[in-house]
Each structure stands twice: as C-alpha cells, then as structure tokens.
Amino acid sequence: MNKTSNIARFIPLSVPSLKGNELKYVSECIETEWISSAGKYVERFESLLAGYLGAESCVAVSNGTAALHLALICAGVKNGEEVFAPSITFIAPVNAIKYAGAHPVFVDCDDHLNMSAESLSAFIEKNCVYKNKKLINKKTLRRISAIIPVHIFGNPADMPAIMEIARKYGLKVIEDATESLGSYYITGPYKGMKTGTIGDYGCFSFNGNKIITTGGGGMLTCKKKSDADFARYLSTQAKDDALNYVHDNVGYNYRLTNIQAALGCAQLEKLESYIEIKRKNFKLYQKLLSKLFSKFSGFSLITEPEYSFSNYWFYSLLTDPGVIEKSELITRLKTMGIEARPLWYPNHLQKPYRKEPRCTMKKTMHYFERIVNIPCSVNLTDADIRLVCESIIEKVG
Numbered sequence: 001m002n003k004t005s006n007i008a009r010f011i012p013l014s015v016p017s018l019k020g021n022e023l024k025y026v027s028e029c030i031e032t033e034w035i036s037s038a039g040k041y042v043e044r045f046e047s048l049l050a051g052y053l054g055a056e057s058c059v060a061v062s063n064g065t066a067a068l069h070l071a072l073i074c075a076g077v078k079n080g081e082e083v084f085a086p087s088i089t090f091i092a093p094v095n096a097i098k099y100a101g102a103h104p105v106f107v108d109c110d111d112h113l114n115m116s117a118e119s120l121s122a123f124i125e126k127n128c129v130y131k132n133k134k135l136i137n138k139k140t141l142r143r144i145s146a147i148i149p150v151h152i153f154g155n156p157a158d159m160p161a162i163m164e165i166a167r168k169y170g171l172k173v174i175e176d177a178t179e180s181l182g183s184y185y186i187t188g189p190y191k192g193m194k195t196g197t198i199g200d201y202g203c204f205s206f207n208g209n210k211i212i213t214t215g216g217g218g219m220l221t222c223k224k225k226s227d228a229d230f231a232r233y234l235s236t237q238a239k240d241d242a243l244n245y246v247h248d249n250v251g252y253n254y255r256l257t258n259i260q261a262a263l264g265c266a267q268l269e270k271l272e273s274y275i276e277i278k279r280k281n282f283k284l285y286q287k288l289l290s291k292l293f294s295k296f297s298g299f300s301l302i303t304e305p306e307y308s309f310s311n312y313w314f315y316s317l318l319t320d321p322g323v324i325e326k327s328e329l330i331t332r333l334k335t336m337g338i339e340a341r342p343l344w345y346p347n348h349l350q351k352p353y354r355k356e357p358r359c360t361m362k363k364t365m366h367y368f369e370r371i372v373n374i375p376c377s378v379n380l381t382d383a384d385i386r387l388v389c390e391s392i393i394e395k396v397g
C-alpha cells in the first residue's frame with residue numbers, strides 16, 4: 001500500500017494531462033489498424049512540430065535518448081573522442097555519448113542550472129590545444145568534437161556564448177531540448193528562436209513527465225536535410241534495399257509508432273495552453289512563497305534567464321541547508337502527500353563516469369546540495385499550490 005494512502009490528496013511531482021483529442025486520434029489508429037511505425041500521424045507529428053519550432057526537419061523517434069544517440073552519430077562523433085556535457089542533467093545525454101563510443105567531459109553549471117559557458121571556456125583554455133582545426137584534450141590526447149548543452153527544466157541555456165565557443169573550436173552542437181519544448185530567446189542573436197533549433201541538432205522527449213507526452217517518444221531536429229534523411233535511415237535499421245533487406249550500415253529500431261504520434265498531435269494542440277498554465281503557476285508559487293524568501297534569504301525559486309522565455313517545465317526551489325537539509329524537507333513534504341525530488345545525482349560522481357575528465361564543479365555541488373523540485377503538473381489547482389506552499393512554509397519552520 002502507498003505510504004500516503006491515509007492522506008486526503010496526493011500531489012505528484014509531474015503527471016500528464018490527456019483531456020484533448022488524444023482518445024479520438026488514438027481510436028482512429030486502432031479502427032484503421034495503423035498502429036505501428038508507419039501511418040499518417042507520424043508524418044503529421046513531424047511536420048506540425050517542425051512548423052511549431054521553425055525547424056528545417058524533424059525525425060520522430062522512440063525517445064529522447066534515441067534522438068541524442070542519432071544526433072551524435074550524425075555529428076560524426078567517433079569512438080574514442082570526447083564530448084562536453086553538463087554534470088547536472090538527467091543522465092541520458094551522458095549515456096548517449098557512451099553509446100557513440102565517446103567520453104563525456106563534464107562542465108559546471110551556471111545559476112540557472114545550465115551548462116556554464118564560463119566553465120567551458122576556462123576548461124578549454126587550461127586543458128586543451130587547438131591544432132589543425134581540432135580541439136585536443138592535452139591530458140587524454142583525445143579529440144573533443146561536440147558539445148551537448150541541456151536546457152535544464154525548460155530554462156534556455158546561454159546559447160550565444162556556447163555557440164561562439166563551438167564556432168571558435170569547430171565543435172558540433174547538439175541541444176538537449178528534451179525539457180524545454182516551447183522555450184525561446186527574447187534578446188540577443190537568437191531572439192525569437194526556440195530551443196532545439198539553434199545548434200546543429202535538437203533533441204526532444206515526450207516521456208510521461210514532459211510538457212507534452214506520447215507515453216514515450218522523441219524528436220530529432222536537424223539543420224541539414226541530409227542529416228535528417230540519414231537519421232531516419234538509421235532509425236529504421238538502415239535499410240538500403242527495403243525489399244531485399246540489404247543493410248550497408250548498422251541501424252537501430254528507433255522509430256515512433258503511429259499511436260504515439262497520434263497522442264503527440266493531440267498534445268501539441270494543447271502545448272501553448274500548457275506553457276501558459278506552467279508560467280501562471282510559477283508566478284503563484286513565487287507569490288505564495290515570498291514570505292519564506294523574505295524570512296530566509298537562502299531560499300528562492302530558480303527563474304528563467306533574463307534573455308529568455310521559459311516553458312517553466314519544472315519548478316526548482318533553492319533551499320538553505322543551514323535552515324533545513326533538502327532531504328529532510330522532501331521527507332516532511334511526503335508526510336503531507338506532496339511529492340518533491342532532489343536534483344539528479346551529479347553525473348561526474350556516477351560510477352560509470354567517475355574517471356572521465358571534468359571542470360571544477362563548484363556550482364554543481366552547491367546547487368546539488370540545495371535544490372528541491374516541487375509539484376508542477378498542468379492539472380495543479382490553485383488550492384494544490386496553496387497547500388504545497390503552506391506545507392513548505394510550515395515544514396521549514
């Protein structure tokens with residue numbers, strides 16, 4: 001039995017809302033018996049998302065991790081090379097680097113929890129040499145060939161600075177926009193552009209906890225159509241002759257199904273309203289927690305960077321261990337039926353990656369010790385948010 005079963009209302013961290021045309025579109029797939037990896041919804045989802053993002057091409061895939069893996073292959077990342085990635089992120093992009101046979105180089109975060117361009121450039125200046133248009137890690141003697149900035153919790157990373165570094169050192173850029181669908185830049189060289197459309201590749205996830213979901217699913221955006229064609233080919237087991245099943249490359253089974261794409265089309269119709277709700281709820285949290293913030297200066301909510309408009313997928317509460325340990329707060333909220341989570345365990349400390357190169361992890365450890373994510377589903381009511389805030393204030397004491 002769930003430990004919270006004696007509590008009147010359980011408020012989960014992030015659950016989907018499927019109250020639009022989901023059932024209608026999925027029923028159509030079942031009625032017409034187009035349920036697998038071909039069908040009108042796959043193409044429709046790809047073209048609707050490309051239109052929404054303003055992206056050249058979109059390739060629907062089985063999940064965000066598959067999109068990252070295909071992007072790394074399309075980027076030409078080779079066995080034994082290195083790729084810059086954040087330590088603070090869900091581990092998927094780091095694992096995808098490993099699938100490509102490469103090594104992550106972990107970068108510290110900034111005050112929005114995103115990859116720090118300052119940390120990235122300090123690492124390059126101190127530890128790398130740029131020779132014959134190749135960036136080499138002086139210690140490992142391996143070539144560094146790409147960067148994966150992640151737009152953490154929906155907040156856009158500092159792409160102008162990251163793109164400048166990428167151009168200077170000939171690095172490919174794969175944006176992990178799995179959490180930031182709909183977020184965009186409001187100032188600077190990418191003003192008006194959405195996350196996932198700035199680098200060479202953009203990767204999206206439609207996992208159940210994301211701002212829109214297909215149950216499980218992903219999308220890859222490519223700047224070049226030839227890359228999108230190659231990714232699509234690799235995602236369908238690299239069939240060079242579809243009749244005789246001739247394969248000139250090692251392929252993958254990474255395609256999205258028509259049923260998942262049908263869900264995606266229905267969810268996409270709701271995306272703008274979901275973003276509006278997420279932003280409105282963030283403001284309400286900010287207002288209701290302001291008492292706490294003025295009492296304890298170490299507490300605040302992580303806000304969108306000033307240069308951007310965030311989809312506010314997740315709400316990150318910065319806490320103060322001098323007042324309460326984050327684990328203590330999470331446990332206390334659980335007794336009230338409120339689900340909260342710490343930040344992911346830093347990737348440079350994860351067992352498979354402890355020996356990989358890294359920058360100095362000052363901010364990563366600071367935020368890891370302090371962040372608590374609080375409920376953010378689009379179906380939260382104002383009363384839910386009030387209850388969460390009152391509980392936080394009461395539990396912090």
Ligand SMILES: Cc1ncc(COP(=O)(O)O)c(C=O)c1O
Nearest residue numbers: 063064065090092178205206207
């Ligand atoms: C930052 C980040 N990258 C990649 C992924 C992987 O996406 P998926 O679970 O669809 O493989 C996720 C989420 O699940 C994520 O949060």
